[in-house]
Amino acid sequence: MPALRDVHSEGDSRRLALDRAGVKGLRYPICVLDRARGVQHTVAEIEMSVSVPHKRKGAHMSRFVELLNRHRREIDIRKFRGLCAELRRDHDADAAHVQVRFPYFIEKKAPVTGAVGLLDYFCTFGASVTRDDYDLWVALEVPVTTLCPCSKAISAHGAHNQRSLVAVRVWFEKFFWIEDLIALVEESASCDLYALLKRPDEKYVTERAWERPRFVEDLVREVGTRLRRDPNFTRWEVEAESFESIHAHSAYAALKHP
Numbered sequence: 001m002p003a004l005r006d007v008h009s010e011g012d013s014r015r016l017a018l019d020r021a022g023v024k025g026l027r028y029p030i031c032v033l034d035r036a037r038g039v040q041h042t043v044a045e046i047e048m049s050v051s052v053p054h055k056r057k058g059a060h061m062s063r064f065v066e067l068l069n070r071h072r073r074e075i076d077i078r079k080f081r082g083l084c085a086e087l088r089r090d091h092d093a094d095a096a097h098v099q100v101r102f103p104y105f106i107e108k109k110a111p112v113t114g115a116v117g118l119l120d121y122f123c124t125f126g127a128s129v130t131r132d133d134y135d136l137w138v139a140l141e142v143p144v145t146t147l148c149p150c151s152k153a154i155s156a157h158g159a160h161n162q163r164s165l166v167a168v169r170v171w172f173e174k175f176f177w178i179e180d181l182i183a184l185v186e187e188s189a190s191c192d193l194y195a196l197l198k199r200p201d202e203k204y205v206t207e208r209a210w211e212r213p214r215f216v217e218d219l220v221r222e223v224g225t226r227l228r229r230d231p232n233f234t235r236w237e238v239e240a241e242s243f244e245s246i247h248a249h250s251a252y253a254a255l256k257h258p
Contacts (some may be wrong), residue, residue, distance in 0.1 A: 117195025
């Protein structure tokens with residue numbers, strides 16, 4: 001068979017380098033580390049890109065999927081930098097970027113009865129690699145309960161509470177378990193969520209939230225305080241949104257360090 005023309009490798013006369021070119025919205029089955037079971041199978045939405053010099057028309061799109069297929073059974077924080085570096089080499093690019101977002105399930109026991117249910121948390125691994133530097137981070141979305149301190153203080157018969165969503169992104173020095181970061185966030189809230197609760201459990205979570213009221217600002221500061229105590233996290237960002245039960249809008253707060 002005669003050689004086929006490779007248009008992507010041909011020159012471009014406009015002399016404009018591209019910061020990123022690649023694929024996004026790619027859904028793929030992957031395996032991630034699970035502290036309880038060793039490995040967890042899930043489905044990720046993936047974004048992969050590389051820089052393109054001004055003299056080259058574009059990126060080789062098939063190489064993104066080829067790389068993913070080679071590594072889909074070992075999507076691991078410890079290997080993620082290497083995966084991104086391999087992507088850069090495959091394209092002979094100055095920079096490469098990878099983001100993998102997936103639901104991560106944890107088996108949680110109800111606090112009193114021990115009834116078991118699965119709760120999902122969205123997790124994202126992100127990496128950027130250049131010829132002489134790299135950036136590696138992990139992000140989590142953790143749903144929790146918050147109870148309003150003001151409502152508690154002024155009401156004789158209860159306080160409004162709501163589900164809130166905490167988004168945390170961390171940069172780190174060494175490996176850590178996703179479960180530990182989830183626990184850090186949940187411990188900062190009025191109460192954490194459960195997939196399954198019986199009546200004794202419902203009583204417990206109601207009273208626990210009552211004893212630990214949090215404004216959305218409190219929630220972000222509590223998470224930040226716990227992150228600040230851990231020297232493994234060199235940089236972090238925290239956002240929280242409370243889906244207010246007495247308003248049609250949300251309450252919001254954010255914090256980052258440094």
